Amino acid sequence: MSFSSWLSRGLIASAMSGCMLLAGCGENSGTDANAKAETVKEVPVEAAAPALEVASNDSAMPEGDAKPAKARGSQKKDADGVGDDIISKLELPSPASRNAVNSDDTDPSINPADAVHRGPWTSDMAAAKKQAKAEGKDILMDFTGSDWCGYCIELNKTVFSKDEFLKYAPKKFVLVELDFPKGFRLDPQIQQQNQALQSAFGIEGFPSIVLADADGRPYAQTGFQPGGPAKYIAHLEELRATKTARDAKFKAADGAKGVNRAKLLAEGLALLTGRDKQLSPEALLPAYATLANEIVALDADGSAGLKKDWGDRIKHAGFVARINKLNEFARENYENVPVMLTEIGRVEAEFKDYGAGLAQLRNFKFRILLTNKMFPEFHKASDAALAMTSLSAEERLEIMGLKLSILVRDRQFADAEKVLAGGLAAVKDDKAYTTQVHLFRARLAAVQKKAPEAKAAIKQARATGAEDLKEAIDQFEKDLLAELDNDAPLLNPKGN
16 A cells, blocks of 8 residues: 555545546536536546546446536636636546547447437538528537447437427527547547547536537537426527627627726626536637737726736636647657656746646646656656745645655655655644644654654644644544554555
């Protein structure tokens, strides 16, 4: 058992076996508690290959048996609907996940006929936009895993293939299927298009239904809904009302000037990211980049607070776009570790003042180094990160967890103790952080069968006064003492 996995059994979640920092930890698209999408699979470091990719759950789930994913609305957002997390993922999937064809992943219980879209669906987004403009319609995009995703197939079977839907939808929408199959190959151009749209709209799970105007600007996002075609049609009409409200704000802005125009434009865009609309904040830009830049320009002195707000959003969108390019680069270079590390360094340099983004990039770089057993390089990079005074307490704990996992495995206990001593000195007046560092110390002592030192460290953890962690400390102590009473070694002969 690894050092970090022991920690995860107590108070501290393991940094090595937890969610990728940019993975969103399974927060998938949907509209409410009933909107379901297949979860995004978390890939452990130990089994991962150094590639960047958005990875969907590679378990084909029979109809009705898929585990419901959380709705997008459950993600932490501020009042304006801006998520604290980065939607674009930096993940380490296995090389097999890069293959378009993997027939072993398809479920034999799935009826192929249920996966086929009936009616006037197209897979060409450019053609769909031309048709939508010519006919005055909106666009409905279905991001689907047509031959493996249980809820995708159920949505097609119970809604999209029904005559009631097929009579309604073509009057309002141009229908676009954006498929991510596992049992057959797509045309390379269509596959590239679908991946680009997936990144552009921040799609994290399937099915995801995105509604857009004829210019391709999204205004709502939803997922699977039970209840059949009538209920789904009513739901789509509610979402289409979002565009009507947006356009009313934009029309009012056409008659306004200066900051008043900026406020109306901002209000129109804010309508698109409310919890009931489920549109990813990241999907707003670059689709609405022109308006966002105008909002910033109109509030030139920042008196309305819009310059900073939308300036930050624009910067964030730029970071997401750069990460998407890094994803594409990684798909071609995932086996060339030096090249990958150089490219990550370039992104770090480009966004050197973007704290949140740099934390994610550091985490990804560490995982590449660990995956490839480049431990000296990892220790050098992690030491440099821990020396940064600007490092958040949360990230500091995560990096220390990674370092301790390697140091304990290699029985470098003295170095591990130095890491923890440095950790205590680096952050002051943070009870939760200090508590967790002391529990790291207790675990390290227990690994060495130093019961008195382990108990003393737990006592110091209690002394921090972090009352909200009291129960967790109690359980940690109970588990740790039970392990110390066990005659079995806490490290196997190889230190794992």
